[in-house]
Amino acid sequence: MADAETPAGRGTPRGVPDQLDEALLATLFTQSAVGLVVLDPQLRLVRANSLVDGVETGEYIGRRFTEAFRLDDPDGAEQLMKRVLAGEGPVRDRLVRGRLREIPGDREFLVSAYRLDGPGGPGAPALGLLTAVVDVTERQRARARDAALAAVRDAVGGSLDVAATCRAFADALVPGFADLAVVEVVDDVLRGADPPVGPLPPGTPLHCAASGRCDSVRDTVERQGGDRECSAGVTRRLPARTPYALATTDLRARLVPLAPDTSWLKTDPDGARAVAETGAHSLIVVPLTLRGAVLGLVSLYRCGAAEPFDDDDLSLAVAAATRAALGIDNARRYEREHVIAATVQRRLLPQAERQQAAVDTVHVLLPGRDSGCWFDTIALSGARTALVVGGVAGEGLQSAIAMGQLRTVIQALAGLDLEPEEVLARLKDTADRLAHERAALPPADALRGEPLSAGCVYGVYDPFTRTCTVARAGHPAPLIVGADGRAVALDMPEGPGLFSTDSALFAPATVTLEVGSLLAFCTADLLSGDHAAERITEALARPDRSLQQLGDDIVYALPDDTRSAGAALLLARTGTVSDHLVATWDLAQDPTTPGAARGFVRDRLQGWGLDEDTVEATELIVSELVTNAVRYGTPPLRLRLLLDSALTCEVHDGSTAAPHLRHAGTVDEGGRGLFIVSRLASHWGARHGPDGKVLWTEQELPDDEPDGEPGEVGDEAAGEPGDVGDAPDDAGGGR
8 A cells, every 4th residue: 555645656755765766877877888977057067977988087077068078169069058058959969079188189079968957847947967978089080991991992993094093092091091191102113114022122212103191281391391202203212221111121011100209210311301391290101012012102191189090090001002002003014015005106107207309297296095196208209208197096005016017008008109099998908807807816815805996098299290199098187288377177088997897988189289388197186175176277377487396386285185195296398399300301102212311311310410330220221111111102201300319210101001020031032121120220110190100210329429419400401392313222121
């Protein structure tokens, strides 16, 4: 039976202390894992349990809450608690930063505050606040470490550039994990070489590939005049008897406290200066290793008021460095392949500018990832010049090899004196065979699945007609700059790409050029991008500048991304052959013509000051060629001599039938003409045109030939059309 003074439903008499409440309070304040703090209306501590493990709270009783916890923002925290006292509602899980006297360094707390109502209820003055404080410093540090490692995993490995990989690694760790990060790579590794097997000897060159600093460290360094040792692009030698050298000796990471009197800093003055300037007090050194080879070194610093590194931080740094080493090694392997491809490309391209008879040329090759672009100038018969620019899409060694194959084929085709459209048609036939060979590779060969794509533009400039005939295969048309400085693209149809399945024909375009006109052949990368074509045309619109200056101006005007891809540019300024270096005669279709032609040739060559051996050989060559033209050709007949770096003889007739070299028998009376010509000339051949064919030869001149201006062409040498009159008997010959 309940006591009479006990209200219904209560087991404790009225006025007797509630033993359950007492037990509850005692348990909370002695066993709770959460820091409990009771504050009076003036926000002073009146009761508290252990705020954090191992910290006694007796000395904090009577202090204000903001003094006990030494918060970073005491005014804001006090205003927040006053609003809770005023009845505006509790505060739950507010993250604040502060410090406790017994524990060095910053701490992070989750704070919740609840109003303690007085006897009068919510409307009466509050008795104080109950505050729950949870030290989440370690939890936040663990989250920060996880976030840093996730950032490294996300950022590192997306680039195949060693420097970019190192920058991404440093940016992922600063400022979330470290105040200062320095990533150094063995100097040879940065250029694609195999990493050395550890240990690294002292003095090994280390290139600072990337560095990252938080804002506070950057401001500190700038105030003190900067720190060269922590700057990207600087190369230093591995200092002996330092944590850096030890880490690359036993390939183990190290956690090193730093202080002004640290002994090993005496052996590394540059490092000591950097530590002093940045205020670093904690260092983690991790070697970048992969399968026992050392790629470089990672140095992480904490500076100023930041917490020192601990063993958990060391474990994270090792895991992050392992990820970075994989990314750097992948980039290194790619860099090595690029170096090999670039080397192959350079070896397959012309090694020097080639002097042409009537055109000045200069090339610009921008090295980059695209290793398949090429250019060429090819001397053709009749003082003509072939101008070629092309490119195989893609990067790496296979693109360079395909480029070399196409360039070799086009040089061989150019020597056949084919028209530009026919050269490209036969070049595409070769490209089709190369594509078929790649498609026939075994299924396991990775090259089989890589598509081939290439383009080429081929033009031939003739200084006598001042025309340039151009054909293109999946490639931009050349730019033409006239005397007025206005650059326009040649209006011409575009043929199919070299490796495309399109079977359309190549259509040439012929343009007549003024002397001094400028032709610009360039790869597609130079014309891609915003306003790229406008930049090039503006740079070319200065005809008073030299070709080399114009090429440099184009490079200066290009965006940065074009330079990284690589490109080729060929500039050509047109000219004519000096009248003093050419002699032309119209010949009659007459048996006496070969003898007369020999006389014309002797007079002209002696006027040019050539030696007697050259004169006699040329007489014999001309005699054989003219004899063939008289016997088997059709009018009109024309003989032309051209003196340049070599002596060229050309005999034109109206027949389209080409002669063939054959070997006459011992008793044969004829058939030795072209054989004699082939023995006397360095090169010979035939080219066809709409009005017949031309048989031509080239003779190399002795090195001791006079360099002066050849003599004037006499009346006889100039040649008059019509009958050549009486002449000595011809020297025979024939096909």
